[in-house]
Amino acid sequence: MIPPLMDFSRLCVHTVTTKPWGIEETVRRYSAAGVKGITIWREAFLDKGPAATGQLVRDHGLKVVSLCRGGFFAASSANRRAKAIDDNRHCIDEAAALGAPLVVLVCGAEPGQALGDSRKQISDGIAAVLPHAAAAKVRLAVEPLHPMYAGDRCAINTLGQAREICGRLNSPWIGVAVDVYHTWWDDRLRDEIGACGRGGWLFAFHVSDWRLPTVDLLEDRGLMGEGCIPIREIREWVEGAGFTGFIEVEIFSRRLWAGDQAQYLESIKDAYLSRV
Ligand code: ZN
Numbered sequence: 605m606i607p608p609l610m611d612f613s614r615l616c617v618h619t620v621t622t623k624p625w626g627i628e629e630t631v632r633r634y635s636a637a638g639v640k641g642i643t644i645w646r647e648a649f650l651d652k653g654p655a656a657t658g659q660l661v662r663d664h665g666l667k668v669v670s671l672c673r674g675g676f677f678a679a680s681s682a683n684r685r686a687k688a689i690d691d692n693r694h695c696i697d698e699a700a701a702l703g704a705p706l707v708v709l710v711c712g713a714e715p716g717q718a719l720g721d722s723r724k725q726i727s728d729g730i731a732a733v734l735p736h737a738a739a740a741k742v743r744l745a746v747e748p749l750h751p752m753y754a755g756d757r758c759a760i761n762t763l764g765q766a767r768e769i770c771g772r773l774n775s776p777w778i779g780v781a782v783d784v785y786h787t788w789w790d791d792r793l794r795d796e797i798g799a800c801g802r803g804g805w806l807f808a809f810h811v812s813d814w815r816l817p818t819v820d821l822l823e824d825r826g827l828m829g830e831g832c833i834p835i836r837e838i839r840e841w842v843e844g845a846g847f848t849g850f851i852e853v854e855i856f857s858r859r860l861w862a863g864d865q866a867q868y869l870e871s872i873k874d875a876y877l878s879r880v
Contacts, residue, residue, distance in 0.1 A: 643668075
């Protein structure tokens with residue numbers, strides 16, 4: 605097994621992880637804590653807008669790692685699919701204004717529609733926005749979501765399905781985000797990470813943990829070490845496949861949001877060194 609991380613030079617935290625803080629406090633606190641990267645959720649710049657938020661982040665010595673999130677391409681009506689494509693172009697423009705090199709895609713699913721149809725719409729939707737992404741020099745990452753979200757949130761549920769899209773679209777602007785929470789259960793994960801590495805598609809790596817029992821499907825993720833995911837082993841696979849980018853802590857947890865966020869950020873740093 606690879607050794608633990610020795611410092612915070614690759615630590616990125618998602619704004620949603622410490623959701624109770626507004627964007628100014630988030631940036632100030634991350635910077636003071638020695639966090640080096642930040643992934644911004646679109647809700648976080650509602651007040652300031654993306655350009656001013658990007659400036660704020662840079663003024664505090666942080667690097668914008670990605671913008672979350674675009675996607676939601678699957679829809680039964682052509683109208684809604686066209687609207688999703690427009691929204692994704694807008695999201696890419698926001699990423700460019702923010703200074704984010706990457707937009708993470710939660711691809712979408714239409715309740716009642718066959719998953720294969722949703723996957724085709726997702727691939728077509730990404731193909732439609734790729735020229736815009738290339739022109740803006742913003743990369744797109746398909747993030748497979750755990751199959752518990754296949755009904756209404758994301759029809760791309762394995763890294764293999766995400767890789768297929770990358771292979772089909774064949775562009776340097778499309779790749780994958782590997783999130784341990786969504787992918788740890790997959791017996792093909794190690795091989796797929798290797799294949800994504802060979803394709804040049806490993807764009808992002810997200811960490812959190814799977815609690816037992818999980819009491820809420822959306823908002824009960826664990827801090828690294830609180831659950832059953834072999835996080836360091838998966839990091840070994842990802843790095844063995846050539847990934848050297850930021851390690852992004854992305855935790856939605858009503859339980860953790862309810863506590864003192866400054867203490868929580870220190871716990872994240874401890875868990876990053878001891879469990880990732
Ligand atoms: Zn993620």
